[in-house]
Amino acid sequence: MSTPTARPPASVVLAGGGTTGHVAPLLATAEALRTRHPGTRVTVLGTREGLESRLVPAAGLDLRHVPRVPLPRRPSGDLVRLPVRLTRAVRGVRRVLDEVDAHVVVGFGGYVATPAYLAARRAHVPVVVHEQNALPGVANKLGARLTRHVAVTFPGTPLPHAVVLGMPLRRAITELDRPALRAEGRAAFGLHPDLPTLLVTGGSLGAQRLNEAVPRAASALAAAGLQVLHVSGRGKHVPLPPGTTADPSSPPDGPRYVVVDYVERMDLAYAAADAVVCRAGAGTVCELAALGLPAAYVPLPVGNGEQRLNAQPLVAAGGGLLVDDEEFTPEWVTTTLLPVLRDPAQLLDMAAAARSFGTLDAAGRLADLVLDAAREAP
Template identity: 65%
Template sequence: MTTSVLLAGGGTAGHVSPLLALADCLRRRNPAMTVTVLGTAEGLEARLVPAHGYELRTVPKVPLPRRPGPDLVRLPGRLRGAVRAAADAVQQSGADVVVGFGGYVAAPAYLAARRRGVPIVVHEQNPLPGVANRLGARLTRFVATTFPDTKLAHSVHTGMPLRHQISSLASLTVDERAARQMSARAALGLDRDRTTLLVTGGSLGAQRLNETFGAAAADLRAAGVQVLHVSGTGKQVDVEPAVDGQAPYVVLPYADRMDEAYLAADLVVCRAGANTVCELATVGLPAAYVPLPIGNGEQRLNAEPVVAAGGGLLVDDVGCTPDWVRQVLLPLLADPTSLHAMGEAATRFVVPDADERLADLVLSAAGSRS
């Protein structure tokens, strides 16, 4: 009998990336396995899931309010429609297990699975669990966390499932990495031999990073540092085109091949989403983390273990200014010994086989139904 798995998650790369990593791992184990994804029509998953060869079924986007207000009053009606759509997906896919990654899609999926008696697996990416996964953890004994100190009932620490194209970079030899770095830089329109800074605000971009590094572009070029800047879809960075002899400043709205971006870089400046933190630690890249200044502070908590181990810097959003680039970042970029030591320290944070650990939990859950 072939196992059928329904994976629920979407909105941003923080949910979609680990979902796809698990999907790929399950398919590697058993190419005949049925893997279906439940997401929204508006999120990143609408493009990435079909592009990776998986069927996408959609539910209405239903944000779960964190505090009382009009959205909370409207929640029951919205949630009923989403649960009906999720229940249809559970039935039509013949799911033996439903795996949720939090966010808008997960809560309807958990409730639909519970009603139909389908086992549930929860994966929580952040140190502070979100509303959907706190709900899901009450409905199952199969709960996985990225961080060891996350407080959820029945949880086991599996780490963050990463796409194979990212996790495989950790096993490259020094010579293999150097060769691939040169080819990645060339493919991205960068010089092969210049010190390279990667700036990324994630799939949605980060206005603070876009403004700061646009303003500091001349200083970076004057220091001979080239930049690959992932601005976010629909967002711009105002940078003058390079003239002959200047260090390139390449702006991309989105990077489908983050493995190439990571290979090209010597240092990264980024937000501190859990997926980003885990990917950089796995690859062994030092980073300056600029946590998103809204929400409940989970991005700072994501980065703190790596920073405490010596694998990066923490910078408040308001402190990420052109002056900070000049006074802190440029001296660090000019110190390859420190960059190497930071990268080595970051790798101590990694759970290298997180996708396999989570796949084991998913198959155990599926087997519990019989």
């Protein structure tokens, strides 16, 4: 009787890119796969133009480029060109799947997910879908029709076979000890070491509404003994009132309003903060929940309304505030947000509520789901 041959380590292909919302959970899942299942081969499908072109190689992962395939929502020239573009991209993905002997394809949405799902289907490779937002995108709606392995971040996401796993997060977030890192974080940004700190961030691209409204409330915030770390976004301007202290190189002796255009170490920014003002992208909502950071969420007013839906369950649980973009004004900051920031007991209650909503092990759980699906490969 012959001895069964041991199955080689799984070859996993991760497809996603274009924005941080797709790239961040992809990288967290890759990290979990390599940590929990050593020997797993991980290949990433992405574009030349997106953030993945820089972040994936920096993480030591094999990146294979796939042409961008936008899925137009209305008649346009892109819609006419879609069949040719999609066919070319599917063929390119199929070559990668054959080359790496893929056992499973994991899609996170975005421009490369659609050709990845179709190529996997044609190659009889199992598919896993992870949807980050409360409302799924077009690519993941398609992917979910091709598999029963569907993971979502938020309850109620309308996809078939959906299992709620949460958002895969990097260990830099899930293992962050904010109190232990607080002094280092505040020193890194030239903040006063002992004053309550509000972090304002619109992500790497910034948010014009946040950049305009919060600085105009700077005097009231300073008068209340609060300092601000404002991440403006690359190339974005923050109109600070005259006399506001914003030079991070001078020693802090009171409330500061520090403006930086980009933060490489968001863990330090989170450690420095007591509360946050931000958009409501799925990644941001889930990171702040995992860290127990209370926040005022200002959903992006475009798209299909998914940002509001991302934040609503957390806010309903008491972990934050929710305000429409048009209502986020200097007056709202002064009359609604400031009283909350000045109430330590309320901030503690909000932090506990946010933390109870957060999920720390989603990356590992998704990695296990991926390996389970890989075992179905022929």
